[in-house]
C-alpha cells in the first residue's frame with residue numbers, strides 16, 4: 018500500500034470514528050416521565066434507561082429521589098398542579114426534542130373512601146374531586162401545553178396518558194369517586210389531543226397499566242411493575258398512527274372507553 022492510500026484510509030477512518038457517535042447520539046430518543054420517583058414511574062424510568070433512552074424523570078421532591086437518580090435519569094422538580102414548576106420544566110427542555118411525554122403522575126384520593134363502602138354519592142367531597150382533577154386530568158393538559166414546542170421538535174412525538182379501567186364508562190361502580198371521574202376525564206384529554214394533534218404526526222393514547230403492586234395498587238395488585246412496564250414499553254415503541262386516539266391495556270388489548 019502506497020503512502021497516498023494509507024493517508025486516504027486514515028482520513029476515512031478518522032471521519033468514520035468522529036461521525037458515527039454523533040449520528041448515534043441523534044438517534045437516542047428522549048422520554049419525560051412524571052411521578053418517576055416511585056411506583057410505576059420509577060419502573061418506567063429504569064426500563065427506558067436500560068433500553069438506551071435519555072430519561073427525564075420528574076419528582077415533587079427531587080432531593081429524595083435517590084432511586085430515580087440511580088437509574089441515570091435527569092431529575093427535574095415537578096408538581097403537576099404547579100404552574101411555576103411546569104414553566105420551569107418547559108424552560109429546561111427549550112429547544113430540545115422530546116419524543117415521548119409519559120403523563121404518569123397520579124392521585125387516588127383519600128384512602129378512606131375506598132373499599133369500606135364509603136365511595137358513595139353522600140361521601141364525595143369537593144376537595145377530593147378538585148385534588149383528583151388537578152393531578153389526573155389538568156396535570157396532563159397543562160404539561161402537554163407547555164411541552165408542545167419540544168414535542169414538535171421530535172420526528173415522531175408520542176403522548177401517553179396513564180389511565181385506568183376505573184375510568185371506563187362501562188365500569189359498573191368504581192371504588193373511588195374522584196379518581197374514576199378524573200381518569201374518565203383524562204381519557205377525554207387523550208381524545209381531544211388526538212383530534213387536534215394527530216394531523217401533525219402526533220400519536221396520543223390512554224394506557225391502563227393493570228392492577229400493580231405499588232403504593233397506590235397496594236400489595237393486592239395482581240401484577241409486579243416490572244412485568245406491566247415490560248409489556249407497556251414495547252407497546253409504546255411500536256405504536257402506529259392508526260392506534261392513536263384510542264385506549265389500550267398494558268397487554269396490548271384495546272379497551273372500550
Ligand SMILES: NC(=O)c1ccc[n+]([C@@H]2O[C@H](COP(=O)([O-])OP(=O)(O)OC[C@H]3O[C@@H](n4cnc5c(N)ncnc54)[C@H](OP(=O)(O)O)[C@@H]3O)[C@@H](O)[C@H]2O)c1
Pocket residue numbers: 051052053054055056057058076077078095096097098120121122123124152179180181182225226227228229230231232233234235238
Ligand atoms: N398501581 C396500580 O394498580 C394502577 C392501576 C391503574 C392505573 N394506575 C395509574 O398509574 C400511575 C402510577 O401509579 P402508581 O401505582 O405508580 O402510583 P403511586 O405508587 O401512588 O405513585 C404515584 C406517583 O405520582 C406522583 N404524584 C402524585 N401527585 C403528584 C403531583 N401533584 N405532581 C407530581 N407528581 C405527583 C407521586 O409523587 P410523590 O412521591 O411525591 O407523592 C408518585 O411519584 C397513576 O396515574 C395511576 O393512576 C395505577
